[in-house]
Amino acid sequence: MKILVAVKRVIDYNAKVRVKTDNTDVDLSNTKMAINPFCEIAVEEAVRLKEAGTASEIIAVSVGPKACQEQIRAALALGADRGIQIETEDSPESLNVAKLLAKIVEAEQPELIIMGKQAIDSDNNQTGQMLAALSGMPQATFASEVSIEDGKAQVTREVDGGLQTVAINLPAVVTTDLRLNEPRYAALPNIMKAKRKPLDVKTPADLGVELKQHTQLLKVTEPAERSAGILVSSVDELIEKLKNEAKVI
Amino acid sequence: MAILVIAEHDNTALKGATLNTITAAQQIGGDIHLLVAGFNCQPAADAAAKVAGVSKVLQVDNAAYEHQLAENLAKLVLELGRDYSHILAPATTTGKNFMPRVAALLDVAQISDITAVEAADSFQRPIYAGNAIATVKSLDAIKVITVRGTAFEAAEQNGSADISSVDAAEDLAISQFISEEMAKSDRPELTAAKVIISGGRGMGNGENFAMLEQVADKLGAAVGASRAAVDAGFVPNDMQVGQTGKIVAPELYIAVGISGAIQHLAGMKDSKVIVAINKDEEAPIFSVADYGLVADLFDVMPELQQKL
Numbered sequence: 001m002k003i004l005v006a007v008k009r010v011i012d013y014n015a016k017v018r019v020k021t022d023n024t025d026v027d028l029s030n031t032k033m034a035i036n037p038f039c040e041i042a043v044e045e046a047v048r049l050k051e052a053g054t055a056s057e058i059i060a061v062s063v064g065p066k067a068c069q070e071q072i073r074a075a076l077a078l079g080a081d082r083g084i085q086i087e088t089e090d091s092p093e094s095l096n097v098a099k100l101l102a103k104i105v106e107a108e109q110p111e112l113i114i115m116g117k118q119a120i121d122s123d124n125n126q127t128g129q130m131l132a133a134l135s136g137m138p139q140a141t142f143a144s145e146v147s148i149e150d151g152k153a154q155v156t157r158e159v160d161g162g163l164q165t166v167a168i169n170l171p172a173v174v175t176t177d178l179r180l181n182e183p184r185y186a187a188l189p190n191i192m193k194a195k196r197k198p199l200d201v202k203t204p205a206d207l208g209v210e211l212k213q214h215t216q217l218l219k220v221t222e223p224a225e226r227s228a229g230i231l232v233s234s235v236d237e238l239i240e241k242l243k244n245e246a247k248v249i
Numbered sequence: 250m251a252i253l254v255i256a257e258h259d260n261t262a263l264k265g266a267t268l269n270t271i272t273a274a275q276q277i278g279g280d281i282h283l284l285v286a287g288f289n290c291q292p293a294a295d296a297a298a299k300v301a302g303v304s305k306v307l308q309v310d311n312a313a314y315e316h317q318l319a320e321n322l323a324k325l326v327l328e329l330g331r332d333y334s335h336i337l338a339p340a341t342t343t344g345k346n347f348m349p350r351v352a353a354l355l356d357v358a359q360i361s362d363i364t365a366v367e368a369a370d371s372f373q374r375p376i377y378a379g380n381a382i383a384t385v386k387s388l389d390a391i392k393v394i395t396v397r398g399t400a401f402e403a404a405e406q407n408g409s410a411d412i413s414s415v416d417a418a419e420d421l422a423i424s425q426f427i428s429e430e431m432a433k434s435d436r437p438e439l440t441a442a443k444v445i446i447s448g449g450r451g452m453g454n455g456e457n458f459a460m461l462e463q464v465a466d467k468l469g470a471a472v473g474a475s476r477a478a479v480d481a482g483f484v485p486n487d488m489q490v491g492q493t494g495k496i497v498a499p500e501l502y503i504a505v506g507i508s509g510a511i512q513h514l515a516g517m518k519d520s521k522v523i524v525a526i527n528k529d530e531e532a533p534i535f536s537v538a539d540y541g542l543v544a545d546l547f548d549v550m551p552e553l554q555q556k557l
Contacts, residue, residue, distance in 0.1 A: 017380035026381050094349075095358055123376050123492075124361045129319065129349035138320050138424040141346050144486075154427065159342040160495070161438065162431035162487050166318070168424045178493055179486060214358035218371060218384040226518060229539035235552045238524065238542055246522045246539065248444070248501040249468060249557070 003046045003055045004110040007039040007075050009068040010121040023219045035071040038116025041176040044183040047079035063097045076194035077186035083199040096211045098130035103207035117175040128175040138168035142177040250279035255338040258293035265441045266339035268403035270396040275302045276366040288315035301405040311418035316426040323350035340395035357389035364400035378492040379515035399498035432487050442471035444501045449475040451506020455483040460550040467557045475507045491516035506546045509534030
């Protein structure tokens, strides 16, 4: 079984987010970048399926400028077999990414596509679902457990209020939630080996996709700050404040 | 201009987030139709008809929609949604699941998780885990939008819309519901609670959450947890409040033994009043708290329970 994983280059989850002073966007200059944490979980899940003998090949794809080859190499170091970079400008819209990935899916015919449920920059939570729809495939989002059997994937999903289990026909798209697995660290020899694994570069034109603009970013601002509160010295004072000042109990 | 809102329900009752989504639709402005797609869902459709601001309820009753599987529901919304200017759904795990499929099939963008309506085509939404707020304008003819419930008031339930039954069912039969395991609790649901008391790593273990439950029972509160407490295995993950868990905005949020990691703050900082109880006075949670108490939670919680 061939597995496709999509990976996104995003701000490192430990890095501080700064809004540009002209409020046009977030300032990413001199910021540490990394593979999106949910995408890393997707790669790990694919590698585990390969180690279990379920998968035979793992292709890691990323959409963006050349710099995203770093994140493809990171996926190759974790155990993906080959990479594809689709060259676009920074921050392509989700629907455009889904259309580009759909073309790769059409060409490569993977039986399973694993992606992160959302990227920690745009927080859209939509590309996997869009890809599934465009490819006419079922989906299982927010996965915390995946098992493959008899041409189907049985997936436990993290939903509001608990867990839901669905069975979906393959080929299908699965998006990862945090507790699906804990990604390994890439070992140094694997990082070296990853440099020699094949990495193709394609353009939207190669894939016959015309990118369209669907949204316009008008401005980006800092979130409203909460005004500083006060320290109380005892439980009695806390209860008194909540009753008489805040009037919430 | 007409707006189609997709109701979230369990066939017998509407989920609260639907009411908040209706308010967002009212702020956009226009005729509002509420779709109830389910199976044996007459009670949910009746509840939908009572939501103020709704002019018509569309009811689709078929086994294909019993569990609101994304594949079938998206196909239905695609068929019904083409003539609307806006299609809205709550940004719950159900809405997040099927709505991007609708957008992709309509060849339009989805504006996810909006927290404010600026104009009929422009919306605010948090990005970078709430560390920045983007104002986004849609250039598409049909705007597909998911709505963060906590950012909008709930619509009243004193309306009386007509219910029209729509016969449009199709089971794609590519996905199948197997089972679900919902956490059972007599306390209010986290996303609907007026008061929430949450515990963090400082709780030490799962048994100690009983202290929070006792206080919660006195306040009619829901009990939540930080990701650290969930990852440590103290409590199940459906209790998690944070960017990767539930986004909540109750009247009162009491954080107990929670340090206040960015990812937790993103999930609760819109609460009206925040109380932090932590023995580490340097904990970041105090920077967002209205009332802070620097003390050992194991002393404070029994006292709080006794004195409330």
